[in-house]
Amino acid sequence: MNKSQIELIVRISETRSFTKAGEVLHMTQPAVSRAVSTIESQLGTKLITRDKKNGIYFTDVGEHILVVFRNILSELQKVDELVAAEKGLEIGKIHVGAYRTACTRFIPKIIRSMEDQYPGLEIKLSEGSVDKVKEWLHAKYIDVGIIIPPNQDLDTIHLMKDQLIVLMHPSHPLYKKETITIPDLQGEDILIGKGGYEMQIHTLFKEYNLTPNIRFEMEYIETALSMIQEGLGITITTKKNIWSLPDQVVFRELKPDVFRDINLAVLDIDDISKATDAFIQTTLTLFNDKDI
Known part of the structure; x- marks a missing residue:
């Protein structure tokens, strides 16, 4: 099996489409289908299943093989980086994952700095929940x-601390207090x-042997802000998670x-590429324990 075949399977997993994967690799859709059939025949197992209702998804063995294929491409990239470094060049690819606030607060400045310092590096970004980013790693x-946190067996590098605050409607009785403790929220x-x-x-409530009264769960802070404006509850977030407070939110x-x-976070700090290390060092230089 060659690099092109491995890359094709990985691109299909990223795009969830034979057609889109083909476009990335400059292959026609029929050519992609034939290549996948050849790969599955070589391996002697089904990797990908397609149906009209669920689209493309990988079999259980296909998901495990994907991890191996991604690791192979990562190792091959390191070879390319070593050869390029010998010639005095900086090349490589970095696939970054971040939750929504991090994408807004950190990523644009990091990418701008990376492009200025390392024009030969290619950066790809995936945005998802904190749990999704950990799953991707x-x-x-x-x-x-x-x-x-929690970090779930990942290797982590501290970037900064972000202070927790309580958001509420200005008519809420708690706003009359100068500061708020967790027992106040019971x-x-x-x-x-x-x-x-x-x-x-x-965890914070558990430290006081209390249980939070969760009225609604939501994906985005904007939803919580709108609900607070209607007096539907309070939320606990961080200072850096808020660009500015809308009307009727304090x-x-x-x-x-x-x-x-x-x-x-990375899966193994001792096994990262030069491109990934450049991303980490750039990020630390820009943001490590700095106010933004």
């Missing part, structure tokens, strides 16, 4: 991610973010001060 779908209708944010909130700090760590 374990599957070797991405090279590096920006996450919040019994309040809480709007909580999903996809990795909720665990720290539950905040109070939690006391004692509570912070959420923001980390860079």
Whole structure:
């Protein structure tokens, strides 16, 4: 099996489309279908299943083989990087995963700096929930991610701390308090973010032997802000998660001060490419424990 065949399978997993994968690799859809059939015949097993209802999805063995294929491409990239470095060049690819706020706050500036310093490097970005970014790292779908704890057996590099605050409607009784503690929130209708944010909130309440009264769970902070404007509850978030507060939304700090760590994460820090290391070092230079 050659590199082109391995790359084709990986591109199909990324695009979930024979046609789109073919476009990336300059192949026609019939050629992609023939190539996949050849690969499956060589391996003696079915990797990909297609049907009208579910589209393209990988079999169980196909998912496991995908991890191996991604690792092979990663190792081949390191060879290319070593050869390029010998010639005084910087080349490579970095696939970055980040949750929504991180994409907004960090990624644009990082990409601009990377393009200025390393014009030969190619950056790909995938945006998802914190849990999804962690899942991508374990599957070797991405090279590096920006996450919040827990870290789930990943190698992490501290980036910065972000202070927790409570958002509420200005008519809410808690707004009369200068500061708020977790026991103050007992019994309040809480709007909580999903996809990795909720665990720290539950942990904070557990420290006081309390259970948060979760009224709604949501994917995006914008949804919580709109609900707060209607007096439907309060939410706990971080200062850097908010660009500006809309009308009828105010905040109070939690006391004692509570912070959420923001980390860079890789699957194995001793097995990253030069391109991934360049991304990490650039990010640390721009943001490590700095106010933004």
